[in-house]
Amino acid sequence: MPELPEVETSVQAIQEFADQSLESIEIYNPNLRWKVDSKSFKKLFGLKVNKINRRAKYILLHIEKSQILIHLGMTGTLRIANKKSNFYKKHDHIEFIFQKGKLIFNDPRRFGSMHLIGEPSKHFLLDKLGPEPLSREFDGEYFFQKIKKSLSPIKNALMNQQNVVGIGNIYANEILFDARIRPTRKSKTITKKEHNKIAESAKKILKIAIKAGGTTLKDFYKPDGNKGYFKIDLAVYDRANEKCKNCKKESIIRIIQSQRATFYCRKCQT
DNA sequence: ATCTACTCCTGATTGC
DNA sequence: TGCAATCAGGAGTAGA
Numbered sequence: 001m002p003e004l005p006e007v008e009t010s011v012q013a014i015q016e017f018a019d020q021s022l023e024s025i026e027i028y029n030p031n032l033r034w035k036v037d038s039k040s041f042k043k044l045f046g047l048k049v050n051k052i053n054r055r056a057k058y059i060l061l062h063i064e065k066s067q068i069l070i071h072l073g074m075t076g077t078l079r080i081a082n083k084k085s086n087f088y089k090k091h092d093h094i095e096f097i098f099q100k101g102k103l104i105f106n107d108p109r110r111f112g113s114m115h116l117i118g119e120p121s122k123h124f125l126l127d128k129l130g131p132e133p134l135s136r137e138f139d140g141e142y143f144f145q146k147i148k149k150s151l152s153p154i155k156n157a158l159m160n161q162q163n164v165v166g167i168g169n170i171y172a173n174e175i176l177f178d179a180r181i182r183p184t185r186k187s188k189t190i191t192k193k194e195h196n197k198i199a200e201s202a203k204k205i206l207k208i209a210i211k212a213g214g215t216t217l218k219d220f221y222k223p224d225g226n227k228g229y230f231k232i233d234l235a236v237y238d239r240a241n242e243k244c245k246n247c248k249k250e251s252i253i254r255i256i257q258s259q260r261a262t263f264y265c266r267k268c269q270t
Numbered sequence: 271a272t273c274t275a276c277t278c279c280t281g282a283t284t285g286c
Numbered sequence: 287t288g289c290a291a292t293c294a295g296g297a298g299t300a301g302a
């Protein structure tokens with residue numbers, strides 16, 4: 001599930017480990033999207049995590065001159081556990097043992113990843129990423145310039161991490177509904193004015209979602225428990241055949257775009 | 271260079 | 287109830 005708001009929530013939830021030393025790391029199953037290099041992680045024993053932050057949908061744990069790079073994929077979750085508990089959940093892959101607790105990475109579908117890396121901006125997973133959607137760099141003018149010649153649908157452009165990061169299938173649908181733009185529109189046909197609205201909607205929707213994540217943080221990240229991701233009140237995603245929340249007349253339709261489900265209102269989104 | 275389809279994997283849900 | 291088919295929120299990669 002994790003898109004930018006969920007990853008941001010996770011980063012906030014594990015801040016207690018910033019400033020703690022890694023006592024050891026347990027690798028139960030190194031098979032993720034790329035095989036985890038167990039050897040390199042063993043060199044980290046005894047070192048301190050100085051900072052934990054996010055770039056796009058990646059989580060970074062900074063340790064002196066290297067950092068642990070984590071991607072949650074589709075089904076990855078982090079959970080905090082008490083140090084004494086030995087509760088193993090199915091699909092637990094990696095466990096970081098700190099002074100005051102444990103951080104466990106669980107991922108049933110194994111689309112997530114974990115790397116030990118050097119300079120983040122030079123890593124192959126990060127070096128082509130576009131700007132953060134909540135930064136000043138991302139605005140209508142930027143997006144217009146970036147995709148004004150593109151033939152691909154605006155929804156694909158929004159989800160393309162080289163254009164702007166952090167937006168996945170749910171929020172792309174929600175953002176375009178908020179902006180009243182039809183997801184199938186070719187990017188090159190989007191006017192500057194519409195771009196301003198898209199950028200505005202993107203910031204608005206993501207901020208609302210981050211806030212919602214913050215309010216449910218307590219339930220989400222309890223030691224030894226993980227109730228799963230929060231959901232904001234979605235207007236179109238997974239609401240096929242339901243009445244549009246804007247016009248209250250037309251039904252939301254579901255189509256497939258580039259193998260992914262797209263939801264929109266034919267009346268409100270043009 | 272741009273764009274789309276395929277692919278990795280397990281689990282929940284839907285349909286017969 | 288059982289079993290098979292379908293679908294899932296990501297994104298690198300191959301190939302058109």
